[in-house]
Amino acid sequence: MTDTTAPLTPPLTKKDFKSDQEVRWCPGCGDYAILNSVQAIMATLGIPRHQICFVSGIGCSSRFPYYMNTYGFHSIHGRAPAIATGIKTANPELSVWLVTGDGDGLSIGGNHMAHILRRNVDLKILLFNNEIYGLTKGQYSPTSPVGLKTKSTPMGSVDRPFDPLSFALGCGATFVARTIDSHLKHMDQVLRAAAHHKGTAFVEIYQNCVIFNDACFENFADKGVRDDKTIDLRPGEPMVFGKEHDKGIKIVGWEPRIVPAAEADVWRSDTHSPGPAFVMSQLHLDPTMPRPIGILRDVQAPIFEEAVHEQIRAATAKRGEGTLEQLIYAGETWEV
Amino acid sequence: MSTKNPGSDLPLQQQEEVVIRFAGDSGDGMQITGNQFTHTSAIIGNDLATFPDYPAEIRAPAGTRPGVSGFQVRFGSSDIHTPGDQPDVLVAMNPAALIVNIKDLKPGGVVVVNTGQFSESDLKKAALAKSPLTDGSLSAFRVIEIDINKRVTEALKGTTLSSKEVQRCKNFYTLGLMYWVYSRPLETTMKWLTEKFAKRPELAEANKLAMQAGYNAGDIHEMFQGRYEVHPCDVMPKGTYRNIMGNDALAMGLVTGAKLADLRIFLGSYPITPASGILETLSTYKNYGVITFQAEDEIAAICSALGSAYAGYLGITSTSGPGMALKGEGMGLAVSIELPLVIVDIQRGGPSTGLPTKTEQADLLQAIFGRNSEAPIPVIAASSPADAFETAIEAVRIAVTYMTPVILLSDGYIANGAEPWRLPKIEDLKPFPKAFLAEVPADGFLPYARDQYLARPWVKPGTPGLEHRVGGLEKAHLTGHINYEPENHEFMVRMRQSKVMGVRDTIPTPNVFGDSTGELLILGWGSTKGAITSAVEKLRAKGRKVSSLHLRHVWPLPKGLDKIFGCFQSILVPEMNMGQMARVLRSEFQQHNIISYPKVQGLPFRTSELVAKVESLLEE
8 A cells, every 4th residue: 555645856955945145144153053953853843844934133142143054044133033923914824933042032132032032923033142243243241240351341241141041931931942053953852842942942052152252152062061060950850960960950949059959840831920930040040059941931821913814714714805995985975 | 773853843954064063071982972973973964073172181170171072073065185174063061161161162153061070069160150041151052951851861761770870871862962963864873873872772772772862852952943964975076985094094004005015914013092002903903914013112023024024924013102202213124124104103292291191293203314324214194094005005015115114194183083974995095015135146136136117136134045033233335245345335325315215206296286386385294184185275266276185105305396486486384383384395395385284282273263363374
């Protein structure tokens, strides 16, 4: 018996998603690894190229759409969430991916980021966080640590940074995760989970800027220290970390504590309250604690554009599809 | 309900036209009263124009001068172009309304005063040391004093309403009275009350009782010494009419334009006075496939609309001046990626927050030039509430034909004003369906190829084989790839400019009103049309060689203006700004004598002001 449901076109490969444009990031930039990962994942999603749209703002990361052989929109600084909301609402069939950075997404575009997250538009947000403004050549960003000396902070930054995951959780995001550009296996897992989430998926990717903020994540992201200095939050699994998988996290009251692995709490990303996720997103403020990566939150909520189209369906079902006659010759009319 | 005529023994006089101004506290319901009077007058066939004038504060302190809300309506049996310069009748519900408005009343005019609101404390709230009713300051007018507070209390004695609720019916008592004076039927308002208060029938009933009581108050009618009739307008062209407000007409024009273009609407908007009505009205057209998105700010509003345009919708954003300032970068992106977008600017007084509820035309230069770099956008302007319908269709036509953002200007005067609208025949609305590129052309797909209008192809994401990227970086001619080469940049700047200036090829030369030669041509754009037309009629009746020309397309300017201007000694440009169109015309037509006539008071031009200005110019 032959399988009549088999697709007539051959399955897509990573190569199919490479555009004909020359990639113009700096040699050694973390963006290359992310682009590679995303292209590889795209090939596995079963979505044809013409149904995919990448949207970005301004910044190094925002050149991303030019390098994807899909539909793409490189917009203006900070506004990608608004553009993407318009695209996805107009055509909910499209798989929409938004690429942004710490400056684009959290500074100039912070307002739009807050609102797309609360609305729960069904699209995926990749926020490349390098804790620096790269394309404007090295000023501090809203995620730069206090004290960072940059071109605009010669005596060190006095701005308190905020944490992108805490921000997203505070906005009511239904999927919140973090990964690292140099941790390819982890990035692949997190991006796949994001791709399969229904609703807005917010993924922060620690991305190294080799030119203006090199090695800013090395004290926890480096291969040599990574296992001891990060904790991968896997929903349904114990919160265990360390090279020997010997340490764990237990939340006592509101306080996370390091405990032997056997006593670690099982991580849940779907609690009613985002409280536990928020606690974990702030974990590293205690320097003795590991940096949280993985999936902090994964819950379901109504989808914005579905609700919009449902109202249009309901209004049309009730009143019929409006005609020009009904539109214009409405209300009280009279003849002259 | 009976509409018997209790004052039928009083003389009935014919009037050609009347201007009434209803004025009261913001909470007195003057806008409703005015709108009901307007609606009834429209339905019985008068031509009319209205001018609502209300404070920016929702409820300024009661009884104070800043809290005064007014609604002026002019109705007549002849052609009406403006709401009138001076009211014949002023209805003043309290001392503040009287003192703020009395200076506008025609000498010898009638002022109806609610004496029930004239206590010491009422006078104090209006910052009046003594009552204008007794100090002789109203001697130039015929004053009709009525204690409406008491009257309405008496009329509603048998109801279960609280005394506060009873007093809220004052405006309908007043409306009933004015309906009697001007021989209008009550049915339209009765029906409106039934629908409006469907869930509170006792309120509907009370307001109806109050209105009927005002209508039946025979002893008050004596004070008017007569009753008036204003016959239906007999010079209005034949057709089906409805009464329409500018924002509603504009919203309906956008829906119609989208239908004619075979597109669906996505409106991204952020609430702002006086443009919010567009968002509110379009949100009721869901069964026309209209998506309305109340964005988090003005920038998200235009950007979401542009995103929808990329996805194949007719993207629209609506705002007023401060919002226009915020949308500038988004407009530049729309220019760069060459997608259709309609940007609606309901102008109000500025700068900054300025006069949110007052009218102005001072966003013209912002609309034409207010973006970084070379970012040409066609700009068109509605001239009246009904004209906003056609102008909105024209905005859609230009946007989709030329794949360009279009700015559609209206203003507070048009937005909230109303007039009878002669409805277009559906078969006269000519479709201009927009075709999307749906497959790879035989000679290959070029996202920035050009058609005869220099427009690029519109491709919906989701179309196989046409995957492409757009963005705000300069792009290479044809391929759309990022390109920073000097020659290419200049080529693309010139291409975008040529495309927009090419709009001139598909717009008509406007017609001169009056003779095609003469001493003076009044050139207007936007909401000044009514006042200019009235002024030209008056001046021509006096034998003046004056004509007018009104622009719908303000950028690019239509062809043929040079020739028209050459037939007049001078061109007078009245504008509710400091001379912005005059500035544009002077730069385009250096050889003509262009005289600017600015007015920036948050108020429209009066016909009499224009007449006086022209006469003083001609006598120089």
